[in-house]
Amino acid sequence: MRTLDELIKPSVRRLQPYALTPRPAPIKLNQNENPFGMPPAIVEETLRRVAGRDWARYPDFVPTDLQATLARFAGWRPEGVVVGNGSNEIIQALLTVLVAPGAAVVLSEPTFTVYRLMVEVLGGAAVNVPPRPDFSYDIPAMLDAAQRTQAVAVILCSPNNPTGVAVGEAELRAALTDFDGFVIVDEAYHEFCDQNFVPLLSDFPRLVVLRTFSKAMAMAGLRLGYGLVAPEVALELNKAKLPYNVNFFSLTAAQVAVEMYDAELRPLVERIVRERERVRTAMDDIAWVKLLPSRANFHLLHTPRVAPAQLFEALLARGILIRDVSRYPLLGEYVRFNIGAPEENDALLAFFKDARPERLTERAAGGSASSTT
Known part of the structure; x- marks a missing residue:
């Protein structure tokens, strides 16, 4: 045995x-x-929309309505929007399609611990490049490590959890220009600093932008996040996502939250x-x-x-x-x-x-x- x-x-x-x-x-x-929790107006409208929904039926296999809404909201293409059960699922799916045994992924710790955990579960190597003394990202050192290890990806949480430091657009452009792997930017907290790297997607198809409904959007209990990627990357990413991965209640709540965000x-x-x-x-x-x-x-x-x-x-x-x-x-x-x-x-x-x-x-x-x- x-x-x-x-x-x-x-x-x-x-x-x-x-x-x-x-x-x-x-x-x-x-x-x-x-x-402050979810505003009552969003709760009430969500409950109204799901009131007649048959719980015995699966949610939409592809949530096209929410994809289109998120595309307008974020300023990207619907075919480049991938919806997940929290942004953690998108992180997991993305690393699943990128990380073969022994493959390197560069990150800068301290940062969100799920990155290293998922890389190592998949048999990859998480390569840590310490930040500068003020906890800002040392992008040149990260790029050196990525090139030295032939990394498949560099991960930047911006603003970073737990330090609160954000990467600058000039530094991100340098990384996207000089590195031939994927650059993953986790924008879980972007609403609090008016940061938006989505416009760069048009010029850099190996950029991945991750966002969540768990922080500013007040939906941590409903588990919904999304990735903004080049459409050809979305095709590969969807292969690693489980079918019917987001329930109809969360999909509806996200739709209403975006519509009533302003x-x-x-x-x-x-x-x-x-x-x-x-x-x-x-x-x-x-x-x-x-x-x-x-x-x-x-x-x-x-x-x-x-x-x-x-x-x-x-x-x-x-x-x-x-x-x-x-x-x-x-x-x-x-x-x-x-x-x-x-x-x-x-x-x-x-x-x-x-x-x-x-x-x-x-x-x-x-x-x-x-x-x-």
Whole structure:
């Protein structure tokens, strides 16, 4: 009888799974969600449209209506829109068609952990190129590594999770011009910095732009994302996607959310950005921590005088859940929190104004989760 070690790929056995330990708290600032929730007008219209839908029937095999809507929304071609069960599914499908055993993919850690996980599950090699001291991407070094390893892809999360740093258009153009593999740009947080690299798709067919409905679009619980790619790439990408991969409720909600974005969701994005800047300004007065500039809906916080696990537990005791990211490369003294509603941000700021690092360090360090969403 063969053992599990003999049956399961060694590349999988040696990995740690993507994990998150549930820690209930009244104020949840750990997963970069939209703190205002889905606007009632979008919820009501979605429920109206699905009210007569037969649950026994499959969703559309190809969601052509949503593809056309997303194409208009993003400024691309419908045949180059690939819809997935969250952008994670698009990442998985894309890497499945690109990564053969031993193939290299260049990334820059710290970044979203799913990239490395998927590359290594597929038997590929994730090649890490550390960022610059300010956590900005070192694009020349990444291109050198890509050429040296003959990488099939370079992955850039922009703005990057968990650092909040965005890549510049000039740097991206250089990567697209000088590298003959795919350049994957994960724009999960693009709404918070008005970044838009979709116009580059016309000139660079090896560019892939990923977007999600889980952050600004307030649909994390419904799992929907999409990829914007050259039509010929979409044909290959669809081979790795499961059939009927998105349920009809999520497809309908996404359709309504896009149609009502300007009236209902854009104002919430603008509120989050204003709150982000308000929190940044207020945290400048807290001498024992340093808030890093961010172009997303979260902040990375340097806490050299208090261990991240201790700070995590102290905030949790006050009913505030953040993310301890100290296990990430280069982030041994960091935590991350997303921007909440104004009253939630006030509670966070009150904690930091009242707290004294010498008192926090006296508390016993507790366990905390470190995966990034």
